[in-house]
Amino acid sequence: MTEIKVPHDWLPRPYQEPLWDALAGGCKRAVAVWHRRAGKDSVGLNWTVREALSGRVGVYWHLLPTLRQGRRVVWDGITGDGRRFLDHWPNDAVTHRRNDEMKFELVNGSIWQVVGSDNYDALVGANPVGVVMSEYALQGPAAWNYLRPILAENGGWAVFLYTPRGHNHGYALYNMAKGEPDWFAQKLTRDDTEAISLEAVEAERRSGMSNEMIEQEFFCSFEAPLHGSYYGHEMMEAERDHRITHVPHDVAAGVETWWDLGIGDATAIWFAQRVGQEIHLIDYHEETGKGLAHYASVLQAKREERSMVYADHVFPHDVRARELGTGKSRAEVLEDLNVEVTIAPDLHVNDGIEASRAILPRCWFDEKRCERGIEALRQYRKDEDENRGRTDGTGALMPYFKAKPRHDWASHGADAFRYGAVYRPTPSTWGQPIEQPEVAIV
Secondary structure (H helix, E strand, O other): OOOOOOOOOOOOOHHHHHHHHHHHOOOOEEEEEEOOOOOHHHHHHHHHHHHHHHOOOOEEEEEEOOHHHHHHHHHOOEOOOOOEHHHHOOHHHEEEEEOOOOEEEEOOOOEEEEEEOOOHHHHOOOOOOEEEEEOHHHOOHHHHHHHHHHHHHHOOEEEEEEOOOOOOHHHHHHHHHHOOOOEEEEEEOHHHHOOOOHHHHHHHHHOOOOHHHHHHHHHOOOOOOOOOEOOHHHHHHHHHOOOEEOOOOOOOOOEEEEEEOOOOOEEEEEEEEEEOOEEEEEEEEEEEOOOHHHHHHHHHHHHHHHOOOEEEEEEOHHHHOEOOOOOOEHHHHHHHOOOOEEEOOOOOHHHHHHHHHHHHHHEEEEOOOOHHHHHHHHHOEEEEOOOOOEEEOOEEEEOOEEEEEOOOHHHHHHHHHHHHHHOOOOOOOOOOOOOOOOOOOO
8 A cells, every 4th residue: 555645745834834733723714814925825735735635535626816827826837946836746646637627636536626716617516625715815706705605514624825905805804814713814924934035025126016016915015906906096095085885875866877798707787876976886786697687687676675766777889789699789688678778988998997097086885785896996907918927936926917907807897887987977867856756645
């Protein structure tokens, strides 16, 4: 019988031991906000190696924000000492290897797989018992919302590894974990570990790394906005000015909806009211895989539950495009469903982004009902050219940004907001009382 020792040729560094010891002691939820190049993925991977081979037989996932990142960082990745990440798995432990699926089948029946949080729903039914969520602050929140009940039901564990990306879901998770006795929470800056010299940090600064990125990557600052974000500063100002709060629905004013229609993708809807010079974002809805009739029923339900009286329903210009199969446009289908379509001006994306920046200082957001939409605006960022950005063994340190937005989960809410930002109703009924029918009391 072959004896397999785990971890395989690896030991945690001294500053990594508290996380390792917490997991070994039975902790099922751990948050590690560690600086860049602190060895986050190495710890997560080696913990999985141990659990998958000597612990519970089951399915284990290592998630990154995208499937492409998962391949680059973990499946094809090399650590700072020149070792391939996959070499942390003992050769004798792997019985089958699927390069196309980035999956190992292990000698004891466990399965380990690299997954992108952008396609986790393609693996529905896998029922993982252990997940490492790497770069969690850049992942769409929907992935954890999907995994949370699975792990709660099967008693599985989750480890969240990331550097800060502003006051987003990673910030909220870390603050929550600090107050929960069953969670492990730790933030380690360069000053805490000294794994990176100050001279190396200064060299990055001299070579062009921005101050905000240095604070974020090496000193774990949650205050620095997401590098490359379009609305990071505006959303931080909204939070600083307490404009992300409870925003009540004014029943005396009309509600405008701003849409981004997905085809095989998410559809996002903002519910907005203007009161004087202010724009109140009172609700947000997003779903995937639903037809137009479903979203018409969402409008009707909010009309009945919250007494919403709708003004304009604002859509992108391509809502008028005709489908080859039916010969009807989505605008015609919506109007058949009693949703009157208003078309936003067909402006260049950059013009729409500037229009969004212009109105954001006047926006108030309901923090509960618009939570996902708020996250989308915080996370909406420029696309990276992975062929031109300078990288190390753990991913991009100095990304090169393209002159266009990144298409990911945040795009849907941000695009819907942009269509509303460029639209100007004429004549304006925003903020004006809705004429109510006379009621006789007898």
